[in-house]
Amino acid sequence: MLQIVVLGAGAGGGVPQWNCNCRVCAEARKGTGSVAPRTQSSIAVTADGSNWCVFNCSPDIRQQISDNPVLWPNSGAQRHSPIGSVVLTNADVDHIAGLLVLREKQAFDLFATKTVMDVLAENPIFNVLDSEFVKRRPINIGQECHVGNGVVIEPFLVPGKVALFNEARLLAEHDTLHIGDETEDTIGLKISSADGGEALFYIPGCAAMTDGLAERLKGASLVLFDGTVWRDNEMVSHGLGVKTGSRMGHMSMSGNDGSMAAFSSLDVARKVFVHINNSNHILIEGSPEREQANSAGWEIAYDGMEIEL
Amino acid sequence: MLQIVVLGAGAGGGVPQWNCNCRVCAEARKGTGSVAPRTQSSIAVTADGSNWCVFNCSPDIRQQISDNPVLWPNSGAQRHSPIGSVVLTNADVDHIAGLLVLREKQAFDLFATKTVMDVLAENPIFNVLDSEFVKRRPINIGQECHVGNGVVIEPFLVPGKVALFNEARLLAEHDTLHIGDETEDTIGLKISSADGGEALFYIPGCAAMTDGLAERLKGASLVLFDGTVWRDNEMVSHGLGVKTGSRMGHMSMSGNDGSMAAFSSLDVARKVFVHINNSNHILIEGSPEREQANSAGWEIAYDGMEIEL
Numbered sequence: 301m302l303q304i305v306v307l308g309a310g311a312g313g314g315v316p317q318w319n320c321n322c323r324v325c326a327e328a329r330k331g332t333g334s335v336a337p338r339t340q341s342s343i344a345v346t347a348d349g350s351n352w353c354v355f356n357c358s359p360d361i362r363q364q365i366s367d368n369p370v371l372w373p374n375s376g377a378q379r380h381s382p383i384g385s386v387v388l389t390n391a392d393v394d395h396i397a398g399l400l401v402l403r404e405k406q407a408f409d410l411f412a413t414k415t416v417m418d419v420l421a422e423n424p425i426f427n428v429l430d431s432e433f434v435k436r437r438p439i440n441i442g443q444e445c446h447v448g449n450g451v452v453i454e455p456f457l458v459p460g461k462v463a464l465f466n467e468a469r470l471l472a473e474h475d476t477l478h479i480g481d482e483t484e485d486t487i488g489l490k491i492s493s494a495d496g497g498e499a500l501f502y503i504p505g506c507a508a509m510t511d512g513l514a515e516r517l518k519g520a521s522l523v524l525f526d527g528t529v530w531r532d533n534e535m536v537s538h539g540l541g542v543k544t545g546s547r548m549g550h551m552s553m554s555g556n557d558g559s560m561a562a563f564s565s566l567d568v569a570r571k572v573f574v575h576i577n578n579s580n581h582i583l584i585e586g587s588p589e590r591e592q593a594n595s596a597g598w599e600i601a602y603d604g605m606e607i608e609l
Numbered sequence: 610m611l612q613i614v615v616l617g618a619g620a621g622g623g624v625p626q627w628n629c630n631c632r633v634c635a636e637a638r639k640g641t642g643s644v645a646p647r648t649q650s651s652i653a654v655t656a657d658g659s660n661w662c663v664f665n666c667s668p669d670i671r672q673q674i675s676d677n678p679v680l681w682p683n684s685g686a687q688r689h690s691p692i693g694s695v696v697l698t699n700a701d702v703d704h705i706a707g708l709l710v711l712r713e714k715q716a717f718d719l720f721a722t723k724t725v726m727d728v729l730a731e732n733p734i735f736n737v738l739d740s741e742f743v744k745r746r747p748i749n750i751g752q753e754c755h756v757g758n759g760v761v762i763e764p765f766l767v768p769g770k771v772a773l774f775n776e777a778r779l780l781a782e783h784d785t786l787h788i789g790d791e792t793e794d795t796i797g798l799k800i801s802s803a804d805g806g807e808a809l810f811y812i813p814g815c816a817a818m819t820d821g822l823a824e825r826l827k828g829a830s831l832v833l834f835d836g837t838v839w840r841d842n843e844m845v846s847h848g849l850g851v852k853t854g855s856r857m858g859h860m861s862m863s864g865n866d867g868s869m870a871a872f873s874s875l876d877v878a879r880k881v882f883v884h885i886n887n888s889n890h891i892l893i894e895g896s897p898e899r900e901q902a903n904s905a906g907w908e909i910a911y912d913g914m915e916i917e918l
Contacts, residue, residue: 312712313712313713314671316675317713318670318671318674318680318690318710318711318713318715319682319688319689319690319711319713319715320682320687320688320713321681321682321683321684321685321686321687321688321689322687325682329675329681337675339671359668359671359706359709359710360671360672361627362623362627362668362669363669363672365627366625366638366646371627372630372638373628373629373630373634374630375630376630377630378629378630378631378847378848378849379628379629379630379849379850380628380630381627381628393709393712393734393737396734397668397706397709397710397734398668400668400702400706401627401668401706402627402628403621403622403702403773404622404626404627404628404629405850406627406628419734422733423732423733423734424731424732424774424775424778425702425705425706425728425732425734425774426774427774427775427777428702428773428774464712464737465733465734465735465736465737466733466736468736469733538687539687540687540688541688541714
C-alpha cells in the first residue's frame with residue numbers, strides 16, 4: 301500500500317504569493333475560509349508507513365516538514381529524518397530550492413534526470429548538500445528505479461520546458477525555448493510499491509496531452525496532475541502578468557484543449573489537481589470553476605491532503 | 610525614527626531544524642512554550658513607516674512575509690510589495706536562498722558587496738530575479754549608501770568566512786579557509802535614517818571582536834549581534850555535529866573570548882542577540898544561559914520582535 305501526503309498544493313509562489321493581492325491571495329490572507337492557503341508544489345509518499353520519499357522539494361519544505369509530524373525526526377537520535385529520498389520532476393525553482401533547506405549533513409538520495417542534475421551542478425550553491433551524505437542518482441527515462449524503502453518510480457517524458465532561470469541562456473543559444481517539447485527537462489512519474497499493488501501517476505507540470513501520455517494514463521487508479529491554470533490567458537486577463545499558461549509550460553484545466561477534456565475518456569479512477577497557481581479561481585471554495593471541476597470528477601488538492609492507494 | 614522587526618531570529622536551519630531532535634528543537638516542536646519556534650535569520654527596517662528594507666533574505670521569507678502584515682501588498686494594485694530593497698551581509702544559504710522566493714517580476718533593489726554579488730552571479734538560479742525589475746547594486750566598504758525610502762547603511766568588514774557551499778573550492782584553490790579574516794565575504798552594517806536620529810548596528814555573523822569593531826560599537830544605541838552559539842564546542846558536546854562555533858565563523862556568547870565579555874565595557878544601550886542556533890540553550894525560557902545573558906543586559910530576539918529607535 302502507498303500512502304501519499306500532499307505537502308504543498310500550490311504552484312510557484314504559493315497561495316498567498318508574497319507580492320500578490322489578487323482575489324485568491326487576498327482571501328487566503330484574510331483567513332475567511334474562502335481560500336485555504338497553499339504552500340508550493342510537493343508530495344511525500346511512503347510504501348512502508350514510516351520512511352518517506354519527497355517528490356519535488358519546494359522552497360516551503362521547512363514549513364511543510366513542521367506541518368506534517370510524519371516527517372519529524374523520530375529515531376531517538378539527535379539528528380534524524382524519515383525522509384530517505386527526494387525525486388525531482390524538473391528544475392523549476394518551486395521544485396528545487398527546498399534542497400537548500402535539506403542541508404545539515406543528513407543522508408538522503410537525490411533522484412533526477414541527467415538534464416536536471418546538470419542544472420544543479422551548474423549552481424555551486426547546491427554544494428551545501430555534502431556529497432558524502434547526499435547521493436545524486438541520475439534516473440533514466442523508461443527505466444524503473446527503486447528510490448528507497450520500497451518505493452519504485454518509472455520516469456517518462458511529458459511536454460514541458462526548461463527552467464525559467466535558464467530561459468534567457470537557451471534563447472541566446474538556440475533562438476527558441478522549445479516549449480512543449482518532450483525532453484528530460486520535464487518528466488512525469490509512475491510511482492508504485494515494490495510489493496505490487498496500484499500505481500499513481502504524478503505529473504505536476506505538463507504542457508499538453510499527447511496520444512502517448514493518454515495511452516499511458518488510461519484506466520489508472522490515481523493521477524495527480526498539473527492544475528496550474530484554469531484558462532490559458534487568466535494571468536493576463538486578471539492583470540497579474542503577461543504570460544499564458546502554455547507559455548509557462550502548463551496546459552489549462554478548461555477548454556477543448558484542456559486537461560478536463562483530455563481526461564474525460566481516460567477512465568481514471570481518481571483524478572487530483574496539484575500545482576495550482578494563485579491565479580486559478582478553482583482555489584475559491586464554491587466557485588463556478590470548482591463546481592465544474594468537481595462535476596467532471598476532479599479533486600482539488602490542499603496542503604495535508606492524505607491519499608491511500 | 611527607525612522601526613525594526615525581527616523576521617527570523619534563528620540561525621541556519623531555524624528552530625526546529627528539519628532533521629534535529631535536540632532538546633531545543635524537540636521542545637519547539639512540542640509547543641509547550643519552553644522554546645519558541647524561530648525562522649531563519651532576517652530583519653526588516655523602515656524609516657518612513659510604510660516601505661521596508663529587508664536585511665538578509667532567509668529561506669523562510671515567504672512564511673515571514675505571511676506572518677508580518679506590514680509586509681503584505683497594500684497599494685490596491687494586483688501586484689505590490691512594501692519591500693523596496695534587500696541588503697545582504699554575506700552569501701550564506703540562510704541569508705540568500707530567500708531571494709529565490711522574491712521572483713515574480715517585482716521591482717526591488719538588491720545591495721551586497723561585490724564579493725557576495727559574485728557568488729550570486731556564479732549561480733544562474735538567481736536569474737529568476739529578472740534584471741529588468743531587480744537591480745543589483747554593489748556596496749562599498751566604508752561608504753554610506755541610501756538603500757531606499759530613507760534608510761541609509763554604512764557597511765564595514767567583520768571577521769568572518771566564505772559561504773559554506775564555496776568552502777571546498779576555496780580550500781582547493783588556497784589550501785586554507787581564512788576563517789576570521791576581514792574580507793567582503795562578511796560585513797556588518799550601521800543602519801540609520803536619512804533624517805538623522807540614532808543608528809543601529811546589525812552584525813548577524815562575526816568571528817571575533819577586534820579592537821576596531823569594539824571602537825565602532827562603543828556607546829551605540831542598539832546592536833543586533835551574532836548569537837549563534839553559547840559555547841564554542843556546543844555542537845560537538847551536544848552530539849549535533851563536528852564543528853565548533855569558530856569553525857563556522859561565529860564567536861560564542863560565553864567565555865573570556867565571548868561576545869558578552871567583549872561588550873561588557875562598550876556601554877551599548879541596547880544589546881540583542883540574533884542568528885541564534887538551535888544548539889544554543891539560551892533559546893530555552895528560564896535556562897541558566899538565558900538568565901546569565903539577561904543579567905549581562907542582553908535580550909534574546911524572537912520572531913516578530915519589534916524595536917523602535
